[in-house]
Amino acid sequence: MxxxxxxxxxxxxxxxxxxxxxxxxxxxxxxxxxxxxxxxxxxxxxxxxxxxxxxxxxxxxxxxxxxxxxxxxxxxxxxxxxxxxxLRWNIDKHYLATLAAAGVAIVPSRFVEPGDDAAAHLDALLAAHPASADVVVKPAVGAGSRDAERHPRTARAAALAHIGRLLAAGRSALLQPYLDGVDARGETALVHFDGIFSHAIRKGPLLHRAAPATQALFAAEDIRARAADADEQALARQVLAALPFDSAPVYARVDLIRADDGTPCLLELELIEPSLFLDHAPAAAARFAACLMRHLAR
Ligand SMILES: Nc1ncnc2c1ncn2[C@@H]1O[C@H](COP(=O)(O)OP(=O)(O)O)[C@@H](O)[C@H]1O
Ligand SMILES: [Mg+2]
Missing domain, CATH: 3.40.50.20 (Rossmann fold)
Known part of the structure; x- marks a missing residue:
C-alpha cells in the first residue's frame, strides 16, 4: 500500500x-x-x-x-x-541562547521577558553595540517577519512601545542589533535533509527602517538561488551538530547573516514549517521526497 x-x-x-x-x-x-x-x-x-x-x-x-x-x-x-x-524546542527563538551556549555564533540577541525592565534591556543592547544604527525588536515566538520591526537607535520611545506591546500580550521579546550587511548581501538559507546539505538560497533584506511590521501572513521575500560559502556551510554543520537531539532533523533550514566583521551568524533555525525553496534547486523536491520515504520505511 x-x-x-x-x-x-x-x-x-x-x-x-x-x-x-x-x-x-x-x-x-x-x-x-x-x-x-x-x-x-x-x-x-x-x-x-x-x-x-x-x-x-x-x-x-x-x-x-x-x-x-x-x-x-x-x-x-x-x-x-x-x-x-x-518542533516544540524550535518554536521559541530562546533556542538561540542554547545554541550560543554550545559555541554557535548567533546574531547578538537579548531576550526581554514579561515583567522585565524593558528600558534597561534596550539600553544595555544599545550600549553593547555602539556602532549599530538600528535595533531589531521581534517576538521570541514568531514567523514570517510578523511583529518584527527595525527601529533607529534614536527612536527609543518607539522601540520601547513595541517591546511593551509584545510583553503586554504575554510574549517574550528578542532584541538584536540590525546587521546591515544584510542590505547588500542578503541572508543565506541552507536547507538540509537528514542532516545532509541539499541547497541554499539568498533572501533579500526584509526590514525597512522605522516601517510598520507586515500585516500579511508573511512579508514578501526576494529569493534567489545561491551557492553557500565554505564558512556558511561550516556554521550550518556546527548548528546541526549542537542540537540536543539524538538524530539530525529530517528537514532543517539554517538562516545566516554576516556580521559587520564578515563572520556568519545564525539568525534563525527552522525545524517546524520552513519554506524549503524546493523550486530554486534542481531535484531538491525529489531529494526531500526520497528522504521522507526512507523514514516511512523504517
Ligand atoms: N538582527 C537582524 N539584522 C538584520 N535583519 C534582520 C535581523 N533580524 C531580523 N531581520 C530581518 O527580518 C527577517 C525576519 O526575521 P527572523 O529572525 O528571520 O524571524 P522570522 O522569519 O521567524 O519572522 C529576516 O529575514 C531579516 O531580513
Ligand atoms: Mg526568518
Whole structure:
C-alpha cells in the first residue's frame, strides 16, 4: 500500500506555499499518496495518515496554545516529522541562547521577558553595540517577519512601545542589533535533509527602517538561488551538530547573516514549517521526497 502523507497547511496559506505543488508531485512520483490538509480542520482523521508533515501551518504563532495541542494530539496518533520534541524546542527563538551556549555564533540577541525592565534591556543592547544604527525588536515566538520591526537607535520611545506591546500580550521579546550587511548581501538559507546539505538560497533584506511590521501572513521575500560559502556551510554543520537531539532533523533550514566583521551568524533555525525553496534547486523536491520515504520505511 502506498503511504498516505498529510502536508499540513492553513486556510490562510492556501495558494501561498510555493513548496506545496513540487512536494505533492515529488511524493506522488516516489509512490506515496500525499494531500494538503488544513491543520485546524476538525473533520480530519490524522490517524489515517502514515505521516504528517507541518508544511505551511503559518498562522500558528497567533494561535499558539491550539497549535501546541494539535502537535501533541497528532504526534500521539501517527508519525509527525520533525518529531514533536524537535518542533516544540524550535518554536521559541530562546533556542538561540542554547545554541550560543554550545559555541554557535548567533546574531547578538537579548531576550526581554514579561515583567522585565524593558528600558534597561534596550539600553544595555544599545550600549553593547555602539556602532549599530538600528535595533531589531521581534517576538521570541514568531514567523514570517510578523511583529518584527527595525527601529533607529534614536527612536527609543518607539522601540520601547513595541517591546511593551509584545510583553503586554504575554510574549517574550528578542532584541538584536540590525546587521546591515544584510542590505547588500542578503541572508543565506541552507536547507538540509537528514542532516545532509541539499541547497541554499539568498533572501533579500526584509526590514525597512522605522516601517510598520507586515500585516500579511508573511512579508514578501526576494529569493534567489545561491551557492553557500565554505564558512556558511561550516556554521550550518556546527548548528546541526549542537542540537540536543539524538538524530539530525529530517528537514532543517539554517538562516545566516554576516556580521559587520564578515563572520556568519545564525539568525534563525527552522525545524517546524520552513519554506524549503524546493523550486530554486534542481531535484531538491525529489531529494526531500526520497528522504521522507526512507523514514516511512523504517
Ligand atoms: N538582527 C537582524 N539584522 C538584520 N535583519 C534582520 C535581523 N533580524 C531580523 N531581520 C530581518 O527580518 C527577517 C525576519 O526575521 P527572523 O529572525 O528571520 O524571524 P522570522 O522569519 O521567524 O519572522 C529576516 O529575514 C531579516 O531580513
Ligand atoms: Mg526568518
Amino acid at each position: 502506498s503511504p498516505r502523507i498529510a502536508l499540513a497547511t492553513a486556510r490562510a496559506a492556501r495558494g501561498l506555499d510555493e513548496d506545496m505543488a513540487p512536494l505533492l508531485a515529488a511524493l506522488q512520483a516516489a509512490g506515496a499518496r500525499p494531500s494538503a490538509v488544513d491543520w485546524d480542520d476538525p473533520s480530519v482523521d490524522w490517524a489515517a495518515f502514515d505521516l504528517v508533515l507541518p508544511r505551511s501551518t503559518w498562522d500558528y504563532s497567533e494561535r499558539l496554545p491550539a497549535f501546541m495541542d494539535w502537535l501533541g494530539a497528532v504526534g500521539a496518533c501517527t508519525r509527525l516529522l520533525n518529531p514533536v520534541p524537535v
